[in-house]
Amino acid sequence: MTSFMISRRSVMMGLAGGLAATALIPGIDMSEALAADTPKAGGTLKISHSTRIATLNVLNCSGPAEYPVVDMLYSGLTRMGPDNKPMADLAERWEGSEDAKTFTFYLRKGIVFHDGTPCTADDVVATYQAILNPDIPAAARSVLNMIEKIEAVDATTVKFTLKTPFADLPISTAHANARIVSKVALSGPREKLDTTANGTGPFKLETYDSARMVRLVKNENYFIKGKPYLDGIDMMLFPDLAAESANFLSGAVDVMLVVQQADFQRIADATGITAQRIPSGRFVNITMRQDQKPFDDVRVRKALAMSVDRPTLVDLVLEGLGRPAYDNLVSPEFPYAIETPEIAYDPAGAKKLLAEAGYPDGIKIKLVASNRPAIRAQVAIALKQMALPAGFDIEVETMPHDTYLANVWMKGQFYMGYWGMQATEDATFNLLLTSNASYEDTAWKNKDFDKLIADARATVDPAKRKELYAKAQQLQLDETPYIVPIFEDILTASGKGAEDWTIAPLSRYYYAENVWLNKA
Amino acid sequence: MRNFFSTPTAIVGTVLLAIVCFAAIFGPMIAPYDPQAFDPLNRLQGPSMMHLFGTDQFGRDLLSRILTGAPSTVAFGVGATLLGVGIGSIIGVVAGVTGGWVDSTIMRILDGLLAVPDLLFTLLIVTILGGGMEHAMLAVSIAFAPGMARISRSAVLSVRTRDYVRAAVARGESGVYIVTCEVLPNALSPIVVEATIRVSFAIMIGATLGFLGLGAQPPSTEWGLMVAEARQFMFRNPWCVAIPGLSIAIAALGFNLFGDALRDALDPKRSHG
């Protein structure tokens, strides 16, 4: 194991001090930590990414490389900051009622879309109505479906009325797919949203070539004066990871949007490169269907939980670039996260537990993993090895992603899940664990848990919510509906002269307006 | 099939083939380590006394993985080819023997299928079937069938006009006898030769599918997959891509050389080296 301690330490040393800080105290704006001197304007930033930008449709885009682009092109009412708190975006301020059932957002004055037409409350209303319209594919609907009605009080004031109390609305409005589209665009043929963009973001669309490059140029009328610093951004596609890293290291590219764990060390050590680990709540989870044997028995789930050597897993599959998780979907970044007790790797204990559960000679079972991203299969394979002494005879079946989606996902008994960090505890639990969660795939269905989440949702007082969420998390830890072995850091890197580049722990927010090129 | 071992082609081919087959049969037994066992302390090592071929990203012993991967790789190549040859030559022989509109229809359709590049064809089918080793094998064999049909057909046709077949016809032999006793035995050798050479292609296509994530899947030790998995570590330890890559080449080379030697031995007129 030692070799990993070393490698990990050297990573720390290899990085700017500020980064080490972020690794410990989350929530500090990277730009301050890393700023070398006062920003210069001008220059074009080249960003490499390995997945296609297949669509620019802000309402339902989902690609890892599509999020940064829509973040640059569009603005929402609110936006999540590096500290995981909602910050002002189009709305300079907002206020919610005591019962958390009505919210009012006040837009900045004189915002204009890229085509120069003003962006008013009507556009906001139109956008939210589109999101809520079941005939329109919209990814943000699940976090906004509590909205009952939305109206434009005046040109710059929007009022939301909710069916149920929901204190986190300003966070939901920051959802990456809830950014404001012009009323005109929405009334027109919606396909146009896929290939064109008329937003209010810091950058305008110049060319869209999904096969090679998406070129953005500075939005002179951006509502924050003096920003963005850059004249333009080129999003360059490198489907082959080796090719991407090689081009980045050669300096042909300024920013490598996503760095693979395998490459991180090498890239971090390269001169002039700033490699960043941003601790995040992104996690791998092992789905165990609980309406059938063997996982209907909590002891079996706990036994499996005890058969995972989490720190080693972090070293093996994340090259140490992550943190062991202990089956709590809520990572330490969340405001209401509880102190999660560690679960020691204890095959012997697990074996005993299995025996108690009525499996004295172990369990033979098939674990399915999609081949995308590779981490799913890697964790599965590692798990197979680690759980062997505990009496779990796991056969790993990796399958192409499409086959997985068609045949296993949401249906299978035992498979690998992989989720990005959600904006709130509420979003996280409503994504997976509550009985009516969007991707309820364990059949855990715990009424008490549902109630706790519902109550927390309606509660405004932070203290009360903290308590409720603590209970919910504890309940989750007792029951182990999922095994969550690791949290994966977000890894990105910027080359010489590319300053203030960072990504929010939530990902999906990139603050490209702050980035500047420090080139002579 | 006189003095088969006269050419270097034959000797080298046979030797390589012997090595590959040996690995395919005894590989798993003689593998020094469990091919799946992790060794977190020795990841991405170069060759050493402890790990002759070095280790991969999980510290798994490459030699052991290559050896345990051999059976599936060879089985894939041979299996896919046999299946393809089977399907293909049946179609081809039927077409060649019956002739007439049956023949021309079959040939038209084959032309159509042959116009689609092998790999592309295989990709399509394997995506339909949904990845995995068995499906990949089936896909390859289907992709092979048209080509084999062509070859076996022309083999049959070339034999059909020989005098000894004419003599049989003149004797009033039954069609079955003519096909089974006069035509097939003599049409066989080109088919066999082609099959042997195609095994090497099958192996390569199989590896390619594994590489593209459509063939074998982790934690399988299929060689193409090994290259794919190790690619992102290739700059840290070139061995973990080079070793499986070269293994594929050697296996393919073995069958290819052997096939060519076979052809030369069976058909001395053909002059090439």
Place this chain on the structure above:
Amino acid sequence: MTRAYLIRRLLAVFLVLAIVTFAVFAITTMLPGNAAIMILGEYATPDAVAALEKQLHLDQPWYTQYLTWVAGILHGDLGTSLRLSLPVTQVVGEAFANSAMLALTALVVVTITAIPLGALAAIKRGTAMDLALGLFSYLGTCLPEFVTATLLLVFFAAPNHGLFPAGGFVAPWENLAGFGAHVVLPAATLGLVLMAHIARQVRSEMSEVLSSDYIRAARLKGLTERRVIRRHALPNSLAPAVAVISLDIGYLLGGIIVVEEIFAWPGLGRLLIYALENRDLPVIQAVTLLLAAVYALSNLLSDIVIALLDPRVRYA
């Protein structure tokens, strides 16, 4: 080589393509999963998927889809990419142009090197150089592209001290030097296999010609070796070489799939893989059809060239 012959051949090509269209369509409609799920991914909400399916007309029966598709082709309209929501003609068109640049570069380089090499090997039969070529050609034919490509990357595109970019594409009209730098490795990968194969074929053809009666006759006329080779032997071994090359184009079209994927070359091959992963049926169909068409036509072309090279065929 009459006009009638040409027309007959062209008709044959179209027949083939007709068969291909049906086969391709049949195959593609059999593909599991559907574009809607693939587009929205596993993080999409079910109602979003439903909505998208409606928007993409995935709910219609296959024959309606086929007929509309064929009708589209005849009007030169290949539909709209489900995933990229761009006209397929545009997407495929650009990709085709890029692939063509790569494939042609490889093909041209290979042709001008492989033919002389093969001929030389045949003339210097049994010498070390002949042996070397034989070895090389076997190795070339037995290294799958992805292995060759990976090894080339390790050796020539290693970070910091790499000679060539590890991937990507620069349009020649934007920056010719850049294009050159980017095309080297992928073209080399494709070239290695082709060169191996073509050189080998030329060699065997050439040595067959060299052992023919009329070459013997030419020598016994006291002609200089130079003339015997250049005027008598080469032309006769060229026609078969062309045939081989045209057949290898089929291989080449398969090869670009892998090579483009590895070297991030925005061509048909990568487009195809992307389309397959995303169940983008219109694109899959278009690409397959296009590749088949190119193959069929290149064969036709080669037949014509052969006819021009060989009088026996020309007047047949």
Place this chain on the structure above:
Amino acid sequence: MTVQTMSQTVTAAAEKPALSIINYSLSYKTANGMVSALKNIDLTIPKGKTVGLVGESGSGKSSMAWSVMRYLPPNAVETGGAIRLAGEELLDYTPYQMLDIRGSRMSMVFQDPSTSLNPTIRLGEQIAEVLMRHRGLTKAQAWVEAEAALARTGITRPKEMLKRFPHEASGGEKQRVVIATAFACEPELIIFDEPTTALDILTARQILDLFNQLRDETNVSALYISHDLGLVSRVVDEVSVLHKGVIVERGLVGDVFQKPSAPYTKQLIGAVPNPDRWIGVDAPAVPQTLVKLDGIGVHYGAPSKIQKMFWPDDADKIGFWGAKDVNFEVRKGELLGVVGESGSGKSTIAKVLAGLQDFQGKLEFDGKTVGSRRAIDRAYRRRVQIVFQHPDASLNPRQKIGTIIARPLKLYGVVPREKIKARIAELLEMVRLPAEYADRYPHQLSGGEKQRVAIARAFAAEPELVICDEVTAALDVSVQAAVAELLVKLQKDTGAACVFITHDLNLIRQLAHRIAVMHHGKLVDFFDRPDARSADRDPYTKALLDAVPVHTPAEA
């Protein structure tokens, strides 16, 4: 002139002979050691004379040609002797020097003009290049010269011919081009390597005449290599007989023919078919018709239904007639000869009779009428058997001789199963092959032996009609005779009728009772053997008869 006097001319060396080979020996390195090809050859060609070199395949006559041309394969080893061209020792010349001698001072005419001309180069250039190479002419001059050279070979429109490609010229024309090329630089010596073997009878005759004519015009010295003593006798002054690499006899043609001294020569001459020496069976006393061909026609590449449908008028233009209304009958027990040049349709008739070819018209066999190929039943097929030209192609290489011969026995149930083995032995014995051959594979047998097996297979069915399609064409002279005699013997024993198809008029006149002559798919003549020379023969028949050399050696 006798052997002694010839050697005197060599020693006298009053004028240097065009070519003198002295005590020359040659062997080849092979997998199983050195194999001697030529042993102590002495051969002299005086200026302006033509010497024939006669031998069967494998006698080493071609090796002789290559030695003289200094064009030997790498595994050839010259073990002493001398080869002198006009006194100059060729063995001393470097390959480079030979380049200037080949084509200019000595040239060669090959057996098969269709393979010895480059298919992709116009005939004109192929002649001209020699002139440009050796006489330093410009392209223009060379082409003019070429035309003249071609004209000398009697080609009617040489200018056109020069512009053609080989495949656009007939065999005879091509051979003329080759000859023109050989004579182009007025060489001192020309080697003719079986120049007529690949040609049709009439064409061969013309080429021979041409050769004689050119020889008289140019007074060139020539070495004429052939397997056909009869043919050689018409062109050469002296002849040497080569057997297993040794010259067994030499002398003036007449002498060698009249009183051959060497036993091999005797045998060779005995084997040469002599039309006047009847060896066939006696004609059946009462002629009974066995088979009757009634308006038999075969239309190759006949138009398909669709073609008939759309272009009915030019349906007849499509394809060509392999045979058109052929009528004749075969009598029981007789031997009917069918003669014709290649493409005359004689083999087509064979295929029709053997039920291998769809035909129009009627076939009457032993009273029963057969309207089409499909109508031919197994009974007919048993009673009519065929033997093909190429023995190595007509035996299935993957079956043992025993199996091959047993097949008809089993198929037709000729003899009860348990007797088959014995019967095979008998049959082999009938064709003068040892019984143990039953366990051998075809490739272990010589050409003649294979043909015997094929014949045994045919007679195993105990047929009433045996069709022999050029059965002797692929065999050496001596073997040829033996096979012919075997056939006759079998006919005697079994009383089967035989349709003997051949291009060799001499041979057929030794065997056949009646002879049918075919030309361009038509039956042009049909006569009893004795009337071969009678005046009312068809002109084509006459031409054929005149074309074949007839020589009357003393009965050896």
